[in-house]
Amino acid sequence: MNPALRARNHPGYWAFLxxxxxxxxxxxYLPAHFWVxxxxxxxxxxxxxxxxxxxxxxxxxxxxxxxLLLAAHFSGGLRLLALEFLPWREWHKSLAAVAAGxxxxxxxxxxxxx
Amino acid sequence: MxxxxxxxxxxxPRGGEFQSxxxxxxxxxxxxxxxxxxxxxxxxxxxxxxxxxxxxCGSCAxxxxxxxxxxxxxxxxxxxxxxxxxxxxxxxxxxxxxxxxDMREFFDKWARARGRFAGxxxxxxxxxxxxxxxxxxxxxxxAIECIGCAVCYSSCDVVAWNPDYLGPAALxxxxxxxxxxxxxxxxxxxxxxAGDAGCHACHTHLSCSERCPKHISPTAGIAGLKRAAxxxxxxxxx
Amino acid sequence: MSARREVxxxxxxxxxxxxxxxxxxVHLATMIYAAHSGLSAAQILERTRGNLxxxxxxxxxxxxxxxxxxxxxxxxxxxxxxxxxxSRDWLLAAFxxxxxxxxxxxxxxxxx
Numbered sequence: 001m002n003p004a005l006r007a008r009n010h011p012g013y014w015a016f017l018x019x020x021x022x023x024x025x026x027x028x029y030l031p032a033h034f035w036v037x038x039x040x041x042x043x044x045x046x047x048x049x050x051x052x053x054x055x056x057x058x059x060x061x062x063x064x065x066x067x068l069l070l071a072a073h074f075s076g077g078l079r080l081l082a083l084e085f086l087p088w089r090e091w092h093k094s095l096a097a098v099a100a101g102x103x104x105x106x107x108x109x110x111x112x113x114x
Numbered sequence: 115m116x117x118x119x120x121x122x123x124x125x126x127p128r129g130g131e132f133q134s135x136x137x138x139x140x141x142x143x144x145x146x147x148x149x150x151x152x153x154x155x156x157x158x159x160x161x162x163x164x165x166x167x168x169x170x171c172g173s174c175a176x177x178x179x180x181x182x183x184x185x186x187x188x189x190x191x192x193x194x195x196x197x198x199x200x201x202x203x204x205x206x207x208x209x210x211x212x213x214x215x216d217m218r219e220f221f222d223k224w225a226r227a228r229g230r231f232a233g234x235x236x237x238x239x240x241x242x243x244x245x246x247x248x249x250x251x252x253x254x255x256x257a258i259e260c261i262g263c264a265v266c267y268s269s270c271d272v273v274a275w276n277p278d279y280l281g282p283a284a285l286x287x288x289x290x291x292x293x294x295x296x297x298x299x300x301x302x303x304x305x306x307x308a309g310d311a312g313c314h315a316c317h318t319h320l321s322c323s324e325r326c327p328k329h330i331s332p333t334a335g336i337a338g339l340k341r342a343a344x345x346x347x348x349x350x351x352x
Numbered sequence: 353m354s355a356r357r358e359v360x361x362x363x364x365x366x367x368x369x370x371x372x373x374x375x376x377x378v379h380l381a382t383m384i385y386a387a388h389s390g391l392s393a394a395q396i397l398e399r400t401r402g403n404l405x406x407x408x409x410x411x412x413x414x415x416x417x418x419x420x421x422x423x424x425x426x427x428x429x430x431x432x433x434x435x436x437x438x439s440r441d442w443l444l445a446a447f448x449x450x451x452x453x454x455x456x457x458x459x460x461x462x463x464x
Binding site for chain 3 (some may be wrong): 157305308310314315317343344347
Binding site for chain 1 (some may be wrong): 365368369372373376377378383384385387388393397417419424425428449450451454455457458460461462
């Protein structure tokens with residue numbers, strides 16, 4: 001394994017990377033999300049056309065990806081709140097796995113609901 | 115007899131490169147044994163640190179196959195299944211020569227974090243009573259065994275990304291003093307650790323806790339510092 | 353003073369995170385419900401337009417987002433782009449303003 005990776009290959013570090021990456025991607029997505037919804041204000045026709053575009057399979061997959069990002073950032077964030085506000089206990093080390101499980105479950109729920 | 119293939123970093127503050135060595139592999143061999151063999155039998159100019167050789171002083175810490183470790187407590191079998199070893203000085207610190215890192219900045223940050231005891235009693239007062247089973251003392255005891263080896267500092271990416279970051283060891287020491295009922299400098303200490311480069315820069319990577327050879331969790335102490343700083347700010351004490 | 357400012361930002365980040373935990377739970381649940389029910393956009397808008405309760409909820413949601421996102425990006429800009437100091441904070445304030453404005457337009461468009 002690449003020496004740079006070897007020192008970082010542990011749950012806490014992966015949890016951090018997922019949390020930061022999902023946060024950055026969500027931060028980039030949000031302005032677009034708000035702008036599209038804002039089309040409902042003045043440009044109903046444009047919104048309709050856009051929403052028809054979102055029916056395509058690739059876009060549906062993208063939506064699922066966004067739900068996954070949100071779920072990952074959310075459960076990772078709950079883990080951080082636990083780590084920072086609860087006095088340290090040994091089971092805190094398992095929280096990364098718990099957060100991963102919860103976010104996958106949420107994303108699965110969304111996928112199955114479709 | 116099988117041989118270990120070594121790549122050892124040689125150089126100084128202005129740069130360097132890896133030098134290759136072949137070292138006989140023994141049945142029971144620590145990485146410190148390997149480094150010692152190189153210096154005694156192959157290249158006497160190799161610079162490296164050690165002292166106790168038995169996992170008490172932390173002097174022998176260096177980067178072994180990308181991971182910060184104590185070489186005296188690292189069995190060769192633990193780290194190289196394929197017979198290859200790469201040795202570098204501790205990361206995140208300037209290099210003096212070869213495998214020897216300059217520890218001054220590490221200890222400077224310790225001081226900047228107010229990592230020294232400031233008692234309020236004199237020899238004329240009675241002893242302070244510290245209940246060993248109290249929550250505060252148990253928190254101190256969990257973190258007090260730090261010997262300042264810099265393995266955690268060397269493993270922390272925030273130290274690499276933020277040159278002013280005080281680092282896990284300094285903050286851990288500050289935490290043990292914060293929870294010490296005898297200490298009298300809590301407000302100054304919280305001010306010292308809550309700045310731009312203090313406890314709030316920690317992103318709970320947990321690399322420090324993962325790598326600490328004394329099994330201390332600086333992350334836990336840093337979380338405690340965050341809470342204490344918030345409480346102090348709330349009460350207008352910061 | 354640097355310590356007080358850092359504590360304030362950290363506290364705001366954690367407080368908005370706790371609030372967002374609630375808001376995101378509701379938001380995800382409604383998205384899953386909407387997907388499960390096969391609601392079209394027109395049908396969703398029928399339910400949301402004129403609904404002041406949802407308008408209130410999403411306004412709180414937006415406020416939490418506008419606090420949380422820029423503070424989160426602040427650390428990323430400092431650590432991965434080496435960008436520290438006043439100019440970075442001004443950019444983030446501007447980004448927050450843009451988010452707030454676009455978000456308000458979205459809320460008005462969907463709920464009013």
